[in-house]
């Protein structure tokens with residue numbers, strides 16, 4: 388197993404961040420610091436990184452990895468939803484670029500005790516920040532049937548959500564559902580994979596629970612909104628998504644922020660006061676090359692979008 392998470396579209400990230408001589412780049416999903424390391428290696432001494440992650444073990448690994456760049460790196464444990472506060476606390480009021488590489492890292496997925504893995508047995512945990520109280524097992528325990536089905540349907544885009552909830556409830560009549568293998572077995576019992584598909588039938592449910600446990604989609608929305616206040620003129624947001632729910636949030640946000648006045652066409656003067664804050668630089672998402680997907684199959688669903696801050 389590689390020591391660190393394999394960073395996706397590193398060259399594209401560096402290219403689109405369009406880093407000038409100096410400034411602070413925020414990596415809002417630091418992970419193992421692979422993108423951060425690549426940026427630091429390929430920029431001058433006046434480019435610094437503020438790295439944020441809600442997983443303390445990621446901060447520890449990235450601290451070790453980025454040690455050679457001492458003086459150019461500040462790493463903080465926290466959530467991207469508190470982006471502005473975390474930046475200000477680190478003495479940063481304006482930034483020259485912002486990277487988001489959403490989702491889970493390979494160490495999170497590959498460590499059974501973290502509870503993200505369908506393949507390896509572990510506690511049904513899925514917390515990115517282990518100091519948080521609610522785990523995936525807690526959700527299965529405390530949510531009402533409709534709430535659980537709605538999470539599985541909406542966050543997993545799983546059409547068999549109700550069937551899956553019925554199967555979970557049946558098992559819970561016998562014993563609590565507390566492990567990843569128990570849950571994946573329950574789901575395999577009621578949902579079949581498409582012929583020749585290598586995708587496990589529990590994939591969508593695991594994704595849904597992970598999103599719910601970590602409140603991932605709301606955090607992305609809040610982080611994007613805060614970014615507008617932090618980005619300097621011409622500074623860019625580069626966002627890598629791994630599923631359609633994340634990508635839709637980024638796409639919709641960029642489009643909304645690209646719009647200026649939204650007053651009805653016949654209004655003589657603007658009364659809405661809305662101003663354009665972003666210019667979209669990627670009308671279509673940028674995807675990893677075939678070579679990258681062959682080397683790193685986990686990159687297959689990645690989509691990168693970029694927008695530039697404009698002050699009008």
Ligand SMILES: C[S@@+](CC[C@H](N)C(=O)[O-])C[C@H]1O[C@@H](n2cnc3c(N)ncnc32)[C@H](O)[C@@H]1O
Pocket residue numbers: 392393394395415416417418419420421422423439440441442445465466467468488489490491492493515603606607
């Ligand atoms: C795909 S990994 C990033 C990998 C990183 N770009 C690299 O090259 O090593 C995603 C990381 O984002 C973190 N993360 C997810 N949601 C977060 C949030 N709301 N706030 C801060 N970090 C978050 C996860 O803990 C994980 O470490």
